[in-house]
Each structure stands twice: as structure tokens, then as C-alpha cells.
Amino acid sequence: xxxxxxxxxxxxxxxxxxxxxxxxRGVRRATSVVGFFVFWWAAVEYSFLDFGxxxxxxxxxxxxxxxxxxxxxxxxxxxxxxxxxxxTYRVVAGVSIAALLAIPLGLLIGTxxxxxxxxxxxxxxxxxxxxxxxxxPVAWVPASILLFPVVPVVGFPVNTxxxxxxxxxxxxxxxxxxxxxxxxxxxxxxxxAQSLGAGDRQIFRHVIFPAALPxxxxxxxLGIGLGWITVVAAEIVAGNYGLGYITxxxxxxxxxxxxxxxxxxxxxxxYASSAVVQRIADRATPWSDIETT
Amino acid sequence: xSEQESDADARxxxxxxxxxxxxxxxxxxxxxxxxxxxxARATGETLVEIDDLTKIYDPDGAHVTAxxxxxxxxxxxxxxxxxxxxxxxxxxxxxxxxGYLEPTxxxxxxxxxxxxxxxxxxxxxxxxxxxxxxKTIGQNARFGPQMRNAVDDDRIRELLDETGxxxxxxxxxxxxxxxxxQRAELVxxxxxxxxxxxxxxxxxxxxxxxxxxxxEMLLDIWEEEDRTVLFITHDVAEAIFLADRVVVMxxxxxxxxxxxxVDIDRPRDSSVLTSxxxxxxxxxxxxxxxxxxxxxxxxxxxxxxxx
Numbered sequence: 001x002x003x004x005x006x007x008x009x010x011x012x013x014x015x016x017x018x019x020x021x022x023x024x025r026g027v028r029r030a031t032s033v034v035g036f037f038v039f040w041w042a043a044v045e046y047s048f049l050d051f052g053x054x055x056x057x058x059x060x061x062x063x064x065x066x067x068x069x070x071x072x073x074x075x076x077x078x079x080x081x082x083x084x085x086x087x088t089y090r091v092v093a094g095v096s097i098a099a100l101l102a103i104p105l106g107l108l109i110g111t112x113x114x115x116x117x118x119x120x121x122x123x124x125x126x127x128x129x130x131x132x133x134x135x136x137p138v139a140w141v142p143a144s145i146l147l148f149p150v151v152p153v154v155g156f157p158v159n160t161x162x163x164x165x166x167x168x169x170x171x172x173x174x175x176x177x178x179x180x181x182x183x184x185x186x187x188x189x190x191x192x193a194q195s196l197g198a199g200d201r202q203i204f205r206h207v208i209f210p211a212a213l214p215x216x217x218x219x220x221x222l223g224i225g226l227g228w229i230t231v232v233a234a235e236i237v238a239g240n241y242g243l244g245y246i247t248x249x250x251x252x253x254x255x256x257x258x259x260x261x262x263x264x265x266x267x268x269x270x271y272a273s274s275a276v277v278q279r280i281a282d283r284a285t286p287w288s289d290i291e292t293t
Numbered sequence: 294x295s296e297q298e299s300d301a302d303a304r305x306x307x308x309x310x311x312x313x314x315x316x317x318x319x320x321x322x323x324x325x326x327x328x329x330x331x332x333a334r335a336t337g338e339t340l341v342e343i344d345d346l347t348k349i350y351d352p353d354g355a356h357v358t359a360x361x362x363x364x365x366x367x368x369x370x371x372x373x374x375x376x377x378x379x380x381x382x383x384x385x386x387x388x389x390x391x392g393y394l395e396p397t398x399x400x401x402x403x404x405x406x407x408x409x410x411x412x413x414x415x416x417x418x419x420x421x422x423x424x425x426x427x428k429t430i431g432q433n434a435r436f437g438p439q440m441r442n443a444v445d446d447d448r449i450r451e452l453l454d455e456t457g458x459x460x461x462x463x464x465x466x467x468x469x470x471x472x473x474x475q476r477a478e479l480v481x482x483x484x485x486x487x488x489x490x491x492x493x494x495x496x497x498x499x500x501x502x503x504x505x506x507x508x509e510m511l512l513d514i515w516e517e518e519d520r521t522v523l524f525i526t527h528d529v530a531e532a533i534f535l536a537d538r539v540v541v542m543x544x545x546x547x548x549x550x551x552x553x554x555v556d557i558d559r560p561r562d563s564s565v566l567t568s569x570x571x572x573x574x575x576x577x578x579x580x581x582x583x584x585x586x587x588x589x590x591x592x593x594x595x596x597x598x599x600x
Contacts (some may be wrong), residue, residue: 018554192423196437196485197413206436210427287465289429 055256063257064264073246073258084265086241090159091227091273093164099220102171107217108176111208113183129175137169137226138233144168145238160240162234169230170223177222181215182208214288217281224277228270243269308336308349331483339490340521341367341390345399359385362399367489367523372515374524374536376582378589381546383525386421387491390523391417402491413437416487418495422474424466430477431462435532437485445484452480456510472503476510483514496531508534514561529582533557533574534566543579544588551581 022028041058055063067073067080097273100288105125112121141161148160185208193207235244313545343365350357359382377383388394389401392411401408403415411417416437424433434453438444453459456476465473475495482490489590490575508531515522526532532539555574557565565571 031438075544133350186421188419188421188423189425191391191411192425194393194411195391195413195415195417195435196481197440199437199440202440206428207425210425213427284428287467 004082024118026248033251055260059257060260064261067261083246087231087243088269090162090166090231094163095170095227098167098170099174102174102180104218105173110179112183122271126264133172137230140165140168141234141237143184153182159239161238164229164236169226173222174219178212182214185211214285221274221277224273232266326379338369339366340369343400345398346549347398349397358546361548363548367521370519371539371541372522372535374532375540376526376532376541377542378544378586379527380589381544383542384493387493387525391491398486413490414484416482416485416490418478418482418492420494420497422478424474424478426466427527429465433477434480436469436481436483447485452483456480471499475507492524494526509562512561529575529578539578544585545592555577
């Protein structure tokens with residue numbers, strides 16, 4: 001109630017001393033989107049800065065329609081779908097590998113931080129983690145291209161350099177969130193479980209892991225977001241497939257409609273994938289309102 | 294009434310002189326109480342024996358003595374409350390009995406065996422609600438028995454029913470009110486059938502009305518089944534209302550200042566709170582704890598200034 005009625009301290013229902021009825025929800029939501037398209041259209045139409053060189057929103061929508069029917073894009077002979085599938089698979093594969101490594105590692109580091117918890121893995125692993133983490137994932141692109149070759153896997157060329165960049169982008173947010181998830185658990189939950197007769201394994205399964213799960217899923221969600229950022233950056237530099245590749249290829253060929261289409265599709269897929277993760281997270285952790293952005 | 298009172302006072306007096314006369318305390322306590330109805334079902338046997346317990350915390354060389362040379366016996370099926378100012382080491386005492394902490398000196402014996410770690414026979418209720426938020430009420434209630442693959446669904450249903458929680462099995466803790474969460478935690482504990490219930494200010498977060506209802510419910514449950522309770526609180530009325538014996542602790546380092554025998558008939562309900570006997574106990578306990586609370590406050594102030 002209060003957040004809807006008061007924005008930035010201004011009561012939206014009382015403008016200039018008059019009661020202003022709120023427009024319907026649908027209209028309120030559409031306003032910003034329509035405004036964006038209007039701005040885009042006007043900027044191209046009236047050549048704001050260099051916008052005159054660029055494609056307008058209407059042409060973009062028409063172009064998307066054509067490419068959705070399967071027209072080949074960016075001078076190649078592959079359809080938009082092929083490129084979208086490549087990028088999506090890279091994000092999913094890179095983030096999955098990151099999750100498979102980062103979650104167990106994070107649980108190990110998180111659980112071994114407590115005093116008297118056996119080997120303090122934290123001490124061994126943290127220095128490497130802490131020194132590699134600040135490197136922006138995109139900065140890994142050049143080194144990755146040198147270090148990781150394209151290898152054929154069951155007939156398909158797999159660009160391991162791109163996969164690695166996605167992996168490294170997703171790895172740290174998942175790792176850090178997993179560690180935090182374990183560390184944030186109040187010790188009394190562990191004690192409560194012990195006093196109810198739970199052993200170490202049962203405590204891990206019934207207490208530590210579920211307690212950390214919302215935070216882990218937040219990490220995965222962040223990882224997916226970073227996955228889309230890194231996959232585009234890596235594809236721009238390396239590879240012959242993917243949405244990043246066609247977007248940059250279109251720039252070289254000055255096919256501005258494909259630049260716009262590529263951006264729209266990347267945005268749509270990014271949005272869809274975070275919606276999927278959110279849905280999975282809600283299912284998996286019905287007790288918690290986790291934020292996944 | 295006054296005769297009983299003076300009788301009780303005389304016993305307390307003798308207790309004070311006999312700081313380590315456990316034997317005598319127990320015997321004197323249990324015998325000759327027949328006229329008070331079924332006041333205590335204690336068997337007269339010692340369940341928990343705390344022997345010269347000292348616990349020193351030493352984080353970064355700070356060296357804080359939480360509990361010092363504390364002796365206390367808790368009888369089988371006895372309801373003992375520990376009353377003390379905040380920071381007096383009463384939680385430390387409980388944590389040593391629960392097996393979370395290792396005493397710096399002295400020992401805690403349960404049924405004659407030294408405590409080496411947490412055990413399901415010693416159930417714990419914490420000050421903050423510690424139901425597992427990721428498990429439903431039903432899953433929480435089953436947790437203890439489930440760890441041993443010994444879930445008795447009938448008993449759990451019965452417990453949930455008794456505490457007014459049937460129908461909430463599939464709810465998550467955060468969907469329940471504070472009082473309901475506290476009841477659910479009690480159910481989780483009872484489903485595990487512990488010999489001794491260690492309760493660390495479990496009702497301190499509840500509003501006054503809910504608190505009173507929870508106290509009555511706890512007494513009902515305790516009357517019904519054979520169980521020993523060690524209940525920690527800083528609430529004088531709560532301590533007296535619940536207890537067979539109130540152990541009053543000093544400010545840090547925590548020691549026993551006095552032990553008050555509460556000679557009020559059981560079963561008790563909230564009408565007891567207005568009785569003359571209750572008031573007298575309350576006055577007495579308040580007097581005892583007042584100076585200690587002041588000292589505890591000064592300690593706290595000093596620490597804040599130093600830190």
C-alpha cells in the first residue's frame with residue numbers, strides 16, 4: 001500500500017492538491033516500455049547523435065519476425081535459432097559446470113571455517129579464491145582463447161574458451177554465496193539438531209544444506225546473469241556461432257537490424273533464464289523469499 | 294499457610310548452611326510433603342549432578358569466568374528454574390549440561406555418567422525459536438525420531454493435537470505466530486522423549502498473555518509425563534510459578550546465591566499468581582536478585598567502557 005502510494009516521498013494520489021486516480025495496473029506497467037520505444041523511434045527519426053545510422057523499433061520488429069521464420073543471419077547460412085541455441089547451451093553448460101564445482105567447494109570451505117571442524121580448508125583455498133575473484137570475468141577472454149582449443153564432441157565443435165569464460169563468470173558468485181549461506185547459519189540450529197540426536201551427516205543433510213540452499217540458488221541466479229554477460233563478450237571475440245558473434249558480425253557488415261535483433265534476443269533469453277531459475281528456486285525453497293537478481 | 298511458609302523457610306535456612314549437603318537437601322525436600330497433595334512426583338533420585346563446575350571463556354585472552362565452582366543436583370522429575378540477571382552465566386550452565394561446552398573445571402554427571410556431548414536424552418529449547426525454517430511443522434516434529442528411524446506417528450499426532458497445532462503440519466514455521474512456533478518447538482522436543490528438558494528463557498520473546506498460556510501448557514505437559522526440567526529465566530514470577538526449586542544465581546562469575554523451595558500445590562494454574570504465598574516467594578526472590586542485577590549491570594557498563 002504505502003510503497004504504491006508514496007514514491008520518493010511524494011503521495012502520488014495527491015498531485016497539486018488534487019486527488020489523482022491511479023491508472024490501471026496494465027497501463028502503469030506498459031508506460032515505461034512504450035516510452036522507451038517512443039524514445040528509440042524519435043532518436044532514429046530525428047538523428048539524435050548518431051542514431052540516424054541505426055535501425056528503428058518498427059524495422060527491428062519486422063526483422064525479428066523474418067528471422068523468427070528462419071532467415072539466415074549475418075551473412076552466414078545459419079538461422080537465428082542456431083545461434084540462440086549455441087549461446088544458451090554455452091550459458092547452461094558453463095553455469096552447470098561452475099555450480100557442480102563451486103557448490104561442493106563452497107560447502108567444504110563454509111563448514112570448515114568453524115573452530116574445531118577438522119581440516120580448515122578455508123585457510124588453504126581462500127587465498128587463491130580471493131586473488132582470482134576480483135578479475136572481471138570478461139578479462140579472462142584473451143587468455144582463454146589462447147589456453148582453450150575448439151574440440152569436437154560427438155561431431156559438434158565445442159569452443160572450450162567460451163565455455164571457460166562463462167564458467168569463470170558464474171563460478172565465483174556461486175562459490176561466495178554458498179560459503180556465506182553456510183556461515184550465516186546460526187550455530188544453535190546445529191546444536192538443536194545434535195540434541196535431537198542427529199549425527200554429522202544428518203546435520204549436513206537436514207540442517208546445513210537446506211539452510212544454505214536459498215543462498216546457493218541466489219548464487220546460481222547471479223551466475224546465470226553473469227553467464228549471459230560473459231557468453232556475449234566471449235562470442236564477440238571467439239567463435240563462429242552464437243548471439244554475441246552475430247551481433248558483432250552484423251556491426252562489421254553494418255546490418256544494424258541484426259545488431260538490434262541480437263540485443264533483443266539476448267535480453268529476452270536472459271530474462272527467461274532468470275525467470276526459470278526463480279521458478280525453480282521458489283519450488284525448491286518454499287520457506288524462503290529469496291532474491292534472485 | 295504461615296506455618297507451611299515458616300517450615301519452608303526453615304528448610305531453606307538449613308540449605309544455606311549446607312552448601313554442599315546435596316543428600317540432605319533432597320531428603321528434606323521430598324519427605325513430609327504429603328499434605329501438599331501431589332506436589333512433586335520426584336523420585337528422590339538425582340538425575341543431574343553438577344560438581345564444582347567452572348567455565349572460563351578465553352577469547353583473545355579476555356578471560357571471562359562465566360561460572361565458578363558451582364554445585365547443583367537436580368532430582369529425577371524435578372522442575373528446577375535458574376533465576377539470574379542477564380550475563381550471569383546461566384546459559385553457560387545450561388550449555389554445559391547440554392554438552393555443547395566442555396567445563397574448564399569440574400564435571401556434569403547425568404545418571405552418574407559424565408556428559409561428553411549433546412544427546413537426545415537431554416533436549417534443549419533455545420531463547421530464539423529454533424524450529425528448522427526449511428521444514429514444515431510436521432517435519433520438525435518428526436525430526437528427532439526420524440534421526441533414529443523411529444517415528445511414531447500416533448504420538449506426534451497426539452502431541453500436535455494437545456498443543457492445538459493439528460492442521461498446521463504442512464505449514465512452515467514462519468507462517469505461524471510466535472506462540473504457535475514455541476508450542477511446535479515443544480512438540481519437537483517431546484516427540485523425542487527426552488529425560489531432561491533444558492529450556493533457556495524459551496518464553497522471553499512472547500507477549501505477556503501468550504507467555505502465561507505457554508507456562509500453563511508446559512506445566513500440564515510436565516504433570517502428565519515423567520520428565521525433569523531445568524528452566525532458565527530472568528523473570529522472577531515465571532521462575533516461582535513453574536518451579537519446585539528456584540536456584541538464584543549471582544552476577545558473574547556465576548555461583549548459586551540461594552535456593553528457594555517453592556511449596557505451592559500442584560497442579561498450578563494462573564490463579565496461583567495472586568496468592569499470598571506466591572507474593573511472599575516473589576518478594577524474597579526479588580530481593581535476592583536485585584543486588585545481583587545491579588552488579589551485573591555495573592559489570593556490563595564497565596565492559597562497554599573498556600571495550
